[in-house]
Amino acid sequence: MLLAALALGTVVPATAGETRIPEAAIETAAGLRDRALAENPGYAIIEELTTVIGPRMPGTEADARAVEWAKQKFEALGFDRVTTVPVTFDVWLRGEERAEILGTVPQPLKITALGGSVATPAEGIEAEVVEFPNLQALADAPDGSLEGKIAYISNRMQRFRDGRGYGPAVAARSTGAVEAARKGAIGLLIRSISTAEHRFPHTGQMRYEDGVARIPAAALANPDADQLSRLIALGEPVSVRLMLETMTPGEYTSHNVIGDLIGREAPEEMVVIGAHLDSWDLGTGALDDGAGIGITFAAGHLIGQLPERPRRTVRVIAFAAEEIGLLGARAYAQHEATRVREHVIAAESDFGAGRIYALRSNAKDEAWGAIEQIGDVLRPLGIETERGVGGPGPDIIPLATRGVTWAQLAQDGTLYFDYHHTADDTLDKIDAGDIDQQVAAYAVFAWLAAEAEGDFGSAPPGSD
């Protein structure tokens, strides 16, 4: 029935208590959509960020440059108010890193430290590698069975449009070092959590556990994982030297940067869109998440060029320190903890630069008609409205946990994990036309949600 309604277009009579979007706002939204496609305002922002700032690792001088850039960019793009929310964290930095196979088949391996990993001694560690097909197999190994060894988890991430191969694979990265240390291992290697066929190891955050030895952990590029597995399959013991230099220079305070288009009627109520400003250090963070910054900044800019401000505030947030644990998003949610209802709906662009194919939300039933009204304007962009599926972007999770309604403009992530968290995440991987489509979608979404009469269901849990 939902599908039938979608196919025929959605004409639902307004009912008392239902959230509705006025017809005039919908006409304006169609104009926004067409301007986004004609004016290409997003790509240039991504180009500038990734070129002039480059990699934007939390706690580096580039982090500070990026924050200044975002403040100036919001102002240049015509936002009414630019504010910041501080985020303090412990900095982790990558230094030199290398690995090589030893013995009778010596050769270098392409590796990179997982984010948060401890360093090895300066001369590295040398040990025999024991392969496990997945994290569970490592967890099932007998205690002490890896004494003095390097554990190697070799499972390969699967490719899907919605990126659902990432979740099952990424546990090896997140908790592999803890499992390996429990068995006595002195180091961890994992196959990159990546669909790339190229020799780019894939970084990303890992964690330790109190009471369990902290062992160095690194990812192998997919071809190097293939090579290591082939050598191990030959049946002779294979030893590796792993050298990781990592630094923890101390505390740093970065900032979420917020650009507001102040609502003309209900300025205290906000529709939030955003992306994260930080990136890993290996690439220039073009797909992750320069794209999201360009898309949402440009969407706000287009709305700001309309003759009047939206009814509610449209807030664009450039989140800090997403990659090392959603730290900016957590600080923002904490900062706004008493204003859950005022955050009427929130969506983040943080899944690369592939086109959007679906609008999803956990909006309350009474607001679903309004979601479908938004979906009608998005449909010419190739976007369908889908109910009961999806979830918020990572930086929206802390808000959603507090009761803020989320929307998801779901992107095609087929190629995302070829580049994500690798040195190969650079501007040339982005198609400008794909960015236009997404700017259009975010502009339509933010404008219409801000114009809606009635809310989408944001409320602190248990408050109703």
Add this chain to the structure above:
Amino acid sequence: MLLAALALGTVVPATAGETRIPEAAIETAAGLRDRALAENPGYAIIEELTTVIGPRMPGTEADARAVEWAKQKFEALGFDRVTTVPVTFDVWLRGEERAEILGTVPQPLKITALGGSVATPAEGIEAEVVEFPNLQALADAPDGSLEGKIAYISNRMQRFRDGRGYGPAVAARSTGAVEAARKGAIGLLIRSISTAEHRFPHTGQMRYEDGVARIPAAALANPDADQLSRLIALGEPVSVRLMLETMTPGEYTSHNVIGDLIGREAPEEMVVIGAHLDSWDLGTGALDDGAGIGITFAAGHLIGQLPERPRRTVRVIAFAAEEIGLLGARAYAQHEATRVREHVIAAESDFGAGRIYALRSNAKDEAWGAIEQIGDVLRPLGIETERGVGGPGPDIIPLATRGVTWAQLAQDGTLYFDYHHTADDTLDKIDAGDIDQQVAAYAVFAWLAAEAEGDFGSAPPGSD
């Protein structure tokens, strides 16, 4: 008329003085072709070489391991005689290397030293970068105009099936450092001579000239060249720190390794096929030229399994030190200088792992009918016979210069320069079915050329 003959199949009556292949040999060739496709003997050889030996830089311990491997492999594959020809050369090795943009937009760049480059001082060199759209523009710059600067040549190699974009682009690599030094530059950066869209800088041999300062030279990965060009286009001076460590530890003697299937009637006459055993250090040399080794070793192996030896000797040569100037090929040609006519025809596989689409040769007119006979057996593999085009593989050039007739089994090189001379030249880039097709083609070619009655025109220049 040639095309019509090809389309109809070639039935040319034998004439006095014409080289012809007996019908029985052609039937055997068809069987060889089908066995190659059924038995897949090539891929496993490539897999073993690239896995167990890995990168095979001339003058390294891996070079020595590769030579031993090739000798043993020829024996295991049933060749009658394994010999070697020594090749002595000065070794050049890559050490640490890095580059970064300085100033207000600091960020790392992916670079690699060109083969043969001198090192920088340990702390690197720091200088402003001056961009030139191509080598000619650099050559046209006024003398002294680059005093204290780093020259940067930014032209991009074009992609073609036959790889013809390489020649025009590669001059920037070969002679760019000489041109830059003539203008006073203290270093050279070039855009990689590569079609790759990934952050793999592309190495390859460069040269210096006596009387011109020897300056360090490196290639930028394509995305990094884009980035540097974008920053320069902003109009502010852009400075780079370039650090290259390179070593020249002295002389080394490697070996061409030769496997012979000794001819049953004319053992002193040879059909030569081969490939080069060495590779650059960055990848595992799977496409360049592990593929050629696997293809030609397997082709010889299939011929060796026939109930009788070919009329002439089939010689498979694993050439040494190709990448640093065809050194093994030159040594071989020198070693065989008095036996030009005995090398009846020669073909090398050294253009990656893409399928063969054409048979070409500079065979004499009286032998073209035999070439077309070979072409008829190759046609079911998707291979056409082409006259008056093409040229020999690199390691055949020194023989061809001395008058040996060449054949070329021209491969589809559309993707070759995405991987060639980069860290990404690894086994996963090879399709086993494509290798089968090429093993079939080389087996057919070598067998039929060895069975031919009459020669293909090999003769020292001016000897007729």
